[in-house]
Amino acid sequence: MIKKIKEYIKSNNLFDPNTKLLVAVSGGMDSMFLLHILMKLDYELEIIHCNFCLRGSESDGDEEFVKEYAFNNNIKIHTKSFDTLEFAKEEKISTQMAARDLRYLYFEEIRPISNCDHIAIAHNSDDDVETFFINLTRGTGLKGLSGIRKKNKKIVRPILSIARSEISEYVNLNNISYREDSSNRKSDYIRNNFRNNIFPLLSDINPSFKKTILNQIKILDEVYQMHSIVIDKDLKKMKSKFENGFRIKFSDILLKNFPMVYIYELFHPYGFKDFDSIYLAIKVQESGKVFVSNNFKLLIDREYIYLSKKLIVKNDNYKIEQNAREIYKPIKLKFFVSSEVDFIKNSHQAFLDIKKITFPLILRKWQKGDSFYPLGMRNKKKLSDFFIDEKLSIYDKDNVWLLCSNNDIIWVIGYRIDDRYKITNNTKKMYIANLLN
């Protein structure tokens, strides 16, 4: 086994024999195996361990285990704890993605300090097969189907060709200790679903399907490399820098025999999905048309398509006290109180029952999930649906301000007040808010 891995490292040119390695060790079977092999091969190494704090005391137990192992074997170790859930929430990504991002960020932070040339990671061939299927169902295109890289910049994966069963056998035979359940992969629902439910079915059809898939990955990888050589060169030529993104001339795409490939390769990395519509908008020059993904937007304008980062709207809240008569920031508003109950229909003025309002009022931008009772309606309506009914563009939506009382939206400023706060026959005093331009 040791020989096999040594040969793999050499033939794939992963790293030189005198390289110093930073080994990523979770404490699980794969990484303890990798550590064991690399030690046997006499590499100079340090350990790096991430505590993602996803399984409470068990996570801490993993950390202790790895620390102890490092101490006993006189290896330098770097550890760090992360608030993975919080990070995932902030970045709006899955826990798995968050853990991955944090891990690689930390690796790159430590590698230069520790003077290591490469970071060794314990992915095995089963991981490769699983990743293939996960990517296939997620729809990542050819790239996602071309396998885990043996070597990617500073990252190396010396045991990528070894099957999990081989590792298990070796680990048992050689009494290598590891933490059961240590890997956070155990909490990866999709991966486990494939492993436990779908792979057995595939095994029924083709008992050596993993081998078959690994061969397919090899072929797809070559196709992908070939495709990249052509496409990447073209893409570089097409893109020209523009503000905080880039722009591309329509004709550069349309004069290709396979324009959809380019549209996919150009915009898929930024989270866009509806490539047919993007193509059509370019073809018939729908100037002014905008497409949005989570963090990016595409604008069609004359002969160009522009990609830019979506502006992040600052979510500042402004307090408005009961005695406030006017404010100038962030928008101009005037406030009156009147005991003469009368009103005119006017989108720039809100006539509200002061008795129902709780001060201070809050002025803020809208957020996903906001809802209110539009005047004249009995039922609650999502603000996003209300905007659609009012035919607001993306830009208009971002410019909308809300007047809130006690967490209720009482006025979508410039559009509609909330039905619960309207003046009725029983209203004694009115609170009037006036939007000035």
Add this chain to the structure above:
Amino acid sequence: MLALDKIDLIESNHNSFKKLKKFHIHKKDWMFGYLSYDLKNENTNLYSKNIDNISHSNLSFFVPKYLFILKGDNLTIESYESKENLVEFYKKINNIKPVKSEKVKYDLVQRESKDIYLKKINMIKKHIQNGDIYEMNYCQEFFNENANCSPQDIYKRLNLLAQSPFSCFLNLRNINIMCASPERFLKKTGSNILSQPIKGTSRRSEDPKEDIFLFEKLSKSVKDKTENVMIVDLVRNDLSMTAEKSSVKVDDLCSVYPFNQVYQMISTVSSKIDLTKYTFSDVLETNFPMGSMTGAPKHSAMRIIEKFEATKRGLFSGSVGYIDPDGDFDFNVIIRSIIYDSAKKYLSVSVGGAITNKSIDIEEYQECLTKATLMFNALNFNFDD
């Protein structure tokens, strides 16, 4: 009719019809060649910026070295060669043993997906509803960008399958047109001008009962008659520009004719050219491109075609034909054709149909495939829709 080898050639991209006229006056000879759809860009504010994989001129004609005309059993050969040389040449030709043609099989790629086609049809209908046009011919392309072809073999197969009245094979430099067109664009005999636009296509069936049913269905189809009449109207307008007063006539309106693969609805419009003011090239110029391939109104339709179609049409929906020494001519419409650029190894099949407000997207798509079946069969290509 067979025109072999060239003793003279005209290729033009500007003022082409005028140059053609001069060339004819100068040569007073037989001329064979093509008119490309994109001649339209020469004297209008139209353009095409769509992808163009076939290198060709807007117009190109050659004067043949040998001309073979077969009428019934009578073969006439015209040439400037001496009689002895000609006899020798004829002997040589007769000694050529036909090479057994290779098995033809080529794959094609659909340039735009079915989904995009369907979406576009509905966008085009919006233009009709907005009043920009009332009929438009929309075409899609199937291609192979690296095909090693024997155009002669392909044409042999195509012609065998179709046996269309306006079939032709043209090889001019890198350009090969293998055409099984059922449609005449324009014919001039003396002062008589004849145009026979086709609008309305139906598949045929091997079951005779169903075949008759399909014939009658097309004969009675309001949608197809509407399409056809709109174009007849346009042709009348185009012909009137060079015609003697009140000589434009519709001789036959919306008759259905059987072809090997399809039924077609054809009309015949005729006129008498005012020869005191106009020549053969004026008739061609005022009628080209043929209304059956643009839609109506012509100019607006051509503008919107450019916006929606992915490929620059070029030779497709252009015309192949000949002009005789007296200035009489006969031209077809380049449809049901396979076009091959032997320099770029680019093989192309385009098909389309007229979109009116009555069009149903998926039916238009099916009609395209019905038309394409002939060329696909000739190439032994199985399209997996």
